Amino acid sequence: MRRTVAALLRKDVLLELRTKETVPAMALFAVTTFVVFHFALNRGSVSGDLAAGVLWVSLLFAAMLGINRLFVAEREQGGFDAFLLAPVDRTALLVAKAAALFAFLSVLELIAVPAFALLLLDPSPWPALPGLIGILVLANAGIAVIGTLASALAIQTRARDLIAPLLALPLLIPVVLAAAKASTPLLLAAGPGTVAARWPLVLALYDLVFALTAYAVFDFLLED
Amino acid sequence: MADADEPAVELHDLGRDYGERAALRGVTITVPAGASLAVFGPNGAGKSTLLRLLATLLRPHRGHVRVLGRELPREGWAVRGRVGLLGHEPLLYRDLTGRENLRYQARLFGVDGARVEELLQRTGMARRADEPVRTLSRGMVQRLAVCRTVLHDPALLLLDEPLANLDPAAVEAVEPLIGRDAGRTRVVTSHDPDAGRRDADLVLGLRGGRAVIAAPARDVTEADVRALYR
Numbered sequence: 001m002r003r004t005v006a007a008l009l010r011k012d013v014l015l016e017l018r019t020k021e022t023v024p025a026m027a028l029f030a031v032t033t034f035v036v037f038h039f040a041l042n043r044g045s046v047s048g049d050l051a052a053g054v055l056w057v058s059l060l061f062a063a064m065l066g067i068n069r070l071f072v073a074e075r076e077q078g079g080f081d082a083f084l085l086a087p088v089d090r091t092a093l094l095v096a097k098a099a100a101l102f103a104f105l106s107v108l109e110l111i112a113v114p115a116f117a118l119l120l121l122d123p124s125p126w127p128a129l130p131g132l133i134g135i136l137v138l139a140n141a142g143i144a145v146i147g148t149l150a151s152a153l154a155i156q157t158r159a160r161d162l163i164a165p166l167l168a169l170p171l172l173i174p175v176v177l178a179a180a181k182a183s184t185p186l187l188l189a190a191g192p193g194t195v196a197a198r199w200p201l202v203l204a205l206y207d208l209v210f211a212l213t214a215y216a217v218f219d220f221l222l223e224d
Numbered sequence: 225m226a227d228a229d230e231p232a233v234e235l236h237d238l239g240r241d242y243g244e245r246a247a248l249r250g251v252t253i254t255v256p257a258g259a260s261l262a263v264f265g266p267n268g269a270g271k272s273t274l275l276r277l278l279a280t281l282l283r284p285h286r287g288h289v290r291v292l293g294r295e296l297p298r299e300g301w302a303v304r305g306r307v308g309l310l311g312h313e314p315l316l317y318r319d320l321t322g323r324e325n326l327r328y329q330a331r332l333f334g335v336d337g338a339r340v341e342e343l344l345q346r347t348g349m350a351r352r353a354d355e356p357v358r359t360l361s362r363g364m365v366q367r368l369a370v371c372r373t374v375l376h377d378p379a380l381l382l383l384d385e386p387l388a389n390l391d392p393a394a395v396e397a398v399e400p401l402i403g404r405d406a407g408r409t410r411v412v413t414s415h416d417p418d419a420g421r422r423d424a425d426l427v428l429g430l431r432g433g434r435a436v437i438a439a440p441a442r443d444v445t446e447a448d449v450r451a452l453y454r
Contacts, residue, residue, distance in 0.1 A: 007331035011317070011324075018319045018356075078315035082372070084281055085315075086332035087305025224282045 001095070004088040008096030013103070015073055022069050023104050030062040030112035034119045045122035047189035052180040055116050055187075059105075060143070060169075060176050062112065066104045067147035068164050070097055071155040084222060094148060094218040102144040109136055121187065128186035131195055135186075138203040139179040145207065146171045149214045152221045171210070178202040230293045232257045232380055232409035233278060239286030240273055240433075247273040249433045250287070255426060257379075260410040262424035262441065264417065264449050269430040271413040272311065275382040278411060279309040292379055305333060308378035310386050310402065314369035318358035322349055322368045325357060326375060333376040343371040347397050362389040370398045374406075383412045417449035 016022055037054050038044075046054055074080045083093060113132070117125035125132075150168035154160040182199035186192045233255040240248040248270045255261045263271050276282045278291055280300040289296040291303045309315075316325045326340040344350040347367040357365055366389045373381065386402055387395050400406060404423050414420030421427060427444040429437030429452045436452060437444055 003334075004332060007328055010331075011320070011328045014324065015317060015319055073317060073319075077317050078313040079317065081281055081309070081311075081313070082315040082329065083332065085279060085304060085307070085309055086329075087301070088332055 001089045001092050004086075004092035005096045005099065008083075008092060009099050009103075012096065012100040016100075016104070022066050023107050026062040026065045026104065026108045027111040029065055030058050030108060031115045031119075033058040033061065034112075034116050038119050046120050047122040047187055049180070049184045051121055051187040052183040054120060055113075055183065056139075056176045056180045058116070059109065059112060059139075060172060062108055063101075063105055063143050063147060063172075064165050064168065066101055066108075067143075067151050067168055068154075068161055070101060070148060070151040075155050075160075080222070090219050090222050091215060093222070094152075094214055097151070098144040098148040098214075101147050102140050105140045105143060106136075109140075122189050123187065123191060128192045131186045131192065132183060135179055135182045135195075135200065135203070138200055138207060139175055141207045142175040142203060142210065143172060145210045145214050146175070149210070149218070149221075152218065156221070174206055175203065178206065230257065231255060231290070232259070232292055233261070233411065234290040235287065236289075237287035238274075238277070238284055238289055240270075240277060240282060241285050242273075246433050248277070248430075251428075251430070251433075251435045251438075252287075253426070253428055253435065253438045255409060255411065257409055258407070259425040260404050260412060260423060261426045261428055262420040263411060263413045263428045263430065264415070264420060264437070264452055265413075265430035266453050269452075270433040271430060272384055273433075274430070275309065275311065275384055275411065275413065278380070279307050279382050280304055281309075305376060306378055307380045307382060308373040308376070309382045309384075310369055310373040311382075311384045314357075314365050315372060316357045316365065316368055319356055321354045321356055322360070322364075322371075323353040325368065326353075326371055329372050329375055335376050339375060340371070343375065343401075346401065347371055348394070363391055363394055366390055367394055367398060370401055374401045379408060381406070381408050381410045381412075383410060385413055385415065417446045421446070421449065 147168055150164050153167055154164035157163045178199045182195050185195050231254045236252050238248055238251040263274060265271050277284055277289060280296060280303055283297045292306055294302045327337060330337060330340050344353045347370060349364065349367050352360060352364060381402055383402060421441045421444060424441040427437055427439055427441050428435055429449060431452050437448055
């Protein structure tokens with residue numbers, strides 16, 4: 001299965017490098033949202049729970065763009081059929097797509113988090129960075145797994161642009177909630193505080209539950 | 225593994241619906257290993273549905289299907305990788321080059337990269353293999369699709385009007401790979417009664433999803449096939 005996942009992931013990265021259809025759109029959306037927040041909140045900077053909320057809501061909606069496009073090439077260019085004809089474990093597609101989405105989210109955050117710090121964040125981002133990276137990784141894993149599952153379901157429908165967010169957003173609320181709660185102490189104006197262990201644990205547990213659920217049901221999503 | 229003497233394809237009372245509409249109804253035919261079956265019928269007769277069923281991409285709703293000695297859909301896992309499907313869609317990513325597409329497919333099928341180069345040479349696509357598929361003509365894309373179809377040396381070829389869009393030189397290049405002399409069992413849809421029958425051992429004529437003709441090619445006349453389209 002490792003070889004298949006590598007082949008699928010390599011193809012997805014190559015397609016993104018060639019078309020630049022997903023990650024630039026996600027990054028542009030996130031940065032634009034920060035600018036909108038900057039003016040809409042009518043304040044030069046934010047900190048604490050407001051900063052965490054702005055950051056995670058912006059990342060969530062930017063992630064939706066990637067989730068919506070995750071299986072488009074498979075659907076429109078016969079990638080599903082080509083994959084289903086191959087004698088490979090079908091779960092490889094779930095793993096590869098989730099890994100691709102995780103990678104796209106990571107690149108998005110490389111752009112969006114500095115932009116957030118520059119445009120909106122009151123405290124210096126540097127002391128918060130190690131803790132924030134840990135939370136970003138945990139949240140990305142959840143968004144990647146749930147996003148892949150929702151995208152695979154939505155792509156089979158005619159209204160995929162509507163169905164994917166309708167399916168994914170309710171399932172992603174706990175991820176955003178836990179990520180925002182975990183990030184709040186890191187973004188305090190007075191400097192980073194201690195992160196309560198329960199929120200990263202909630203994130204990790206949620207990731208695990210959905211990874212197992214996705215593993216169990218993904219095969220059926222590809223069935224005729 | 226399937227017995228060498230076992231038929232490559234056995235359909236018994238096969239049925240498949242799309243919602244309320246029956247795409248295939250009561251289709252029964254047996255194709256011996258190494259034989260060619262020509263499938264004729266007007267648009268919407270069920271030809272492409274039949275190929276997709278044999279390729280394990282669709283599940284039968286009624287009847288029995290055995291492909292290469294395996295019962296479908298139960299043993300689909302054992303059939304995948306032994307069939308090559310050349311449909312109306314090339315199943316190639318438009319933004320990747322021909323070589324990238326074939327190498328990706330080769331990795332999925334566990335095929336050596338040298339096979340990709342061999343097929344590109346044989347189909348005359350080696351010089352254009354590093355151009356994105358979206359920039360190629362339909363005939364060139366079809367040649368790449370032929371490469372994809374035979375990349376893993378399948379025992380059963382499922383070909384949906386395989387020579388459409390190909391010029392005579394391209395037809396000559398792909399014939400040894402997907403033609404009758406390729407030494408594989410073939411199920412080929414066609415709208416050309418003359419060439420289709422000439423290249424086949426058996427003929428299946430579909431109309432409205434039903435098998436109107438299911439007979440050896442020598443027993444089927446051009447008029448029989450043309451009658452399907454009236």
